[in-house]
Amino acid sequence: MSLKRDLVKFWNKIWFLLWKDESFKGWIFSIIFIFVFIKFIFFPSLSFVTGTELPLAIVESCSMYHSGNLLSNFDSWFSKHEQKYSNINISKDEFGSFWFRSGLNKGDILFVIRANPDKIKIGDIIIYAANQRNPVIHRVMGIKEVNGKRIFSTMGDNNNGQLFFENSITSEEIVGRPILKIGPYLGWVKLIFFEGSKSQSERGFCREN
Numbered sequence: 726m727s728l729k730r731d732l733v734k735f736w737n738k739i740w741f742l743l744w745k746d747e748s749f750k751g752w753i754f755s756i757i758f759i760f761v762f763i764k765f766i767f768f769p770s771l772s773f774v775t776g777t778e779l780p781l782a783i784v785e786s787c788s789m790y791h792s793g794n795l796l797s798n799f800d801s802w803f804s805k806h807e808q809k810y811s812n813i814n815i816s817k818d819e820f821g822s823f824w825f826r827s828g829l830n831k832g833d834i835l836f837v838i839r840a841n842p843d844k845i846k847i848g849d850i851i852i853y854a855a856n857q858r859n860p861v862i863h864r865v866m867g868i869k870e871v872n873g874k875r876i877f878s879t880m881g882d883n884n885n886g887q888l889f890f891e892n893s894i895t896s897e898e899i900v901g902r903p904i905l906k907i908g909p910y911l912g913w914v915k916l917i918f919f920e921g922s923k924s925q926s927e928r929g930f931c932r933e934n
Contacts, residue, residue, distance in 0.1 A: 776839030777901035782852055783912035784833040785859055787931035788881030789850070791828035794931075795909060799826060805933070809885065813866055815847070823848035825906070828882045829862065831931050832916055834908035842875050842896035851879065852900045855890040860900050863891065883934050 771780040791797040803810075803817050810820060820826060829835070829850070840851055845865060852860045863879035866887070870876070877894040880887045920928050 775837060775901070777837055779852060779860065779900050780837055781907075782835045782837050782860070782862065782901075782903065783915060784829045784831055784835065784862055785912075785916060786881075786927065787831050788884050789825075789829040789862060789864070790831065790883040790931035790933060792933035794830045795827070797827045802827075802933075806882070809880075815866070820848070823864070825850055825864075825903070829903075829906070830909065832910045832913040833906050834912045835862070835903035836905040836907050837901040837903050840899050840902035842899060845875070845877065845899075845902070849902060851877070851894075851902050853877075853879075853894050853898045854900060855894065855898065857890070861890075862903070883931070885934055 768780070772778055774780075791799075791802045793802075799821060803820060807817065810816075837852060840849075845851060845868070847865050847868060849865050850862060851865055852862050855861050861879070863881050865877050866880045867878040868875055869878075875896060877899075878887065879891045879894060
């Protein structure tokens with residue numbers, strides 16, 4: 726009974742520190758607890774459930790931006806980019822059926838799941854490592870098979886063409902596939918601290934190319 730009583734007292738003290746203690750000590754303790762919980766419990770659990778090491782991702786560039794963002798007019802947007810997609814035989818109707826057809830904005834937080842390479846289709850958005858500073862979030866524009874393995878090529882919706890590293894993405898480089906935008910703009914809480922280290926052209930809110 727003594728052990729049980731001691732455990733109850735200990736738990737009551739912890740509970741008080743976390744949720745009721747308004748002192749500086751209580752504030753620091755709460756921050757440490759939240760950090761430990763998110764880093765060592767929440768994210769590992771979410772990674773296990775989603776099957777990817779990056780279950781939540783922040784869009785850090787404007788390469789997938791559509792003018793108007795949440796209020797983007799698809800017809801107007803596609804008319805400006807039609808030539809780019811006609812060069813790779815993607816029609817307006819086909820693009821209109823793609824996931825996230827209105828693109829992604831800098832600061833969006835995405836919910837990501839494991840991407841099965843055999844089920845990835847043209848038009849899907851994937852997250853992949855490409856020897857860049859951060860994982861790339863672009864749309865699949867081509868798929869080919871080499872020696873029995875699928876090789877992907879991508880392009881950003883707001884880019885004028887493919888970047889040099891986008892033509893031969895292997896299955897091993899794919900980190901995951903976003904399926905839901907869960908926090909428009911909320912990623913700016915983190916991004917704001919890194920804006921100063923970016924080039925002038927990469928800073929600030931997005932504009933359509």
